[in-house]
Amino acid sequence: MAPVVLPAEPVEPDPELDWGHADWAEARTRVRRAGRAYVWLNLVEQRLRSVTGAVLRPVYEPVHGAEGWVVAAMGPAGREGVQRAAAVRDVSRRKGYLLDPDDDDLLVFLTLPQLRELIVTHWPCFEPWLGGEGGRRELELLLDELETARHVVNRNRALTENVLERTEQAAQRLLSLLDSGARHAGVQRVPVDVLEEIVGDRYADVIGVHPDRVSLQRDLPAEDLFDGAARLDAMGIALNLLGQSFTGRRLARLAHEGCRLRLLFLNPASSAVRRRERELGLGRGELSRQIETNIMQVRRVRARLEREAHGGADGDGDGAGRVEIRVFDETPRCTAYLVDGHSPDGLAVVQPYLRRARGMESPVLLLRNRDAERGAEHGLFDVYREEFDGCWQDSRPVS
Incomplete structure (x- = not known):
């Protein structure tokens, strides 16, 4: 290995390495927007996972077992994606990242597009609950709306205020659709903001x-x-x-x-x-x-x-x-x-x-x-x- 050559004299740091007030303000704005979008996307993914498991597990698990039903439901077209999800789960097991035993399930490691593919492919199973072809079109349009935010948040890119607003509206509508349009107690006059549930007590x-x-x-x-x-x-x-x-x-x-x-x-x-x-x-x-x-x-x-x-x-x-x-x-x-x-x-x-x-x-x-x-x-x-x-x-x- 070649020796590391050190400079003869100390080098003054580039002024661009220092963040000023405007840089910190911009960074906090990005964090705030990405954080709101992440919470909504996380909630949507959990709800989609729950709905998919509740509908498809009784169909496939009796034949393919607790470990194989997700692979069977994805079919040949989704086999590569399932293999990647299984590999991520194996790594999580070895490194102790699975802190909740309920997360040791292949369904947990499917991404939002894969969950969408499961629902669309098996639409006859979901149709009685989600409202026919009109419900399917609305679900796909809402997931398309969320895809931009998902891509930006996953890669830690800048999210605009307009995209964030559309993301929150699409997430709220999608969650309502997955609940068959039911209006729960306390949501009749104003929707419960998901961030309100997380930090509401902090602000009296x-x-x-x-x-x-x-x-x-x-x-x-x-x-x-x-x-x-x-x-x-x-x-x-x-x-x-x-x-x-x-x-x-x-x-x-x-x-x-x-x-x-x-x-x-x-x-x-x-x-x-x-x-x-x-x-x-x-x-x-x-x-x-x-x-x-x-x-x-x-x-x-x-x-x-x-x-x-x-x-x-x-x-x-x-x-x-x-x-x-x-x-x-x-x-x-x-x-x-x-x-x-x-x-x-x-x-x-x-x-x-x-x-x-x-x-x-x-x-x-x-x-x-x-x-x-x-x-x-x-x-x-x-x-x-x-x-x-x-x-x-x-x-x-x-x-």
């Missing part, structure tokens, strides 16, 4: 932050937030997110469908309203009229439900007594909408009141109730639920 229930209400309603329209709710507790000055997004007819339908509404407005005749008008530069009585308009809308809904309960209009009266209206006189501190606040997977939309910003312009926190997972530990959801309960007790009913 906060699953989303929006700079203003316009941004919130673009990502989470009011109908998606409120529809299907069993209980809605709301407190604020005028409750415009509800009053301006839902017509009286839709509010009545919400009550008829079983939702109990407890709505807490700032008293339009209180001195706190006049102070708020001065803060926002509004004319005297302008904010009071807005509050009164929203209260009147809810009162008309309540009266309609009461008439139906007493046979004064068509209807079965199921919504009677489900709409309560109260007002408070204290200084308003926040707007809070608690949707199914006492259920394990409830949602809350919270906005603080800023001195010079209207409610539409204030930052928004989206919270998820995690009592069932957290045990005795409390997060922000509990703080605002207790705030509502205390304010409700000190308020006065509106006749």
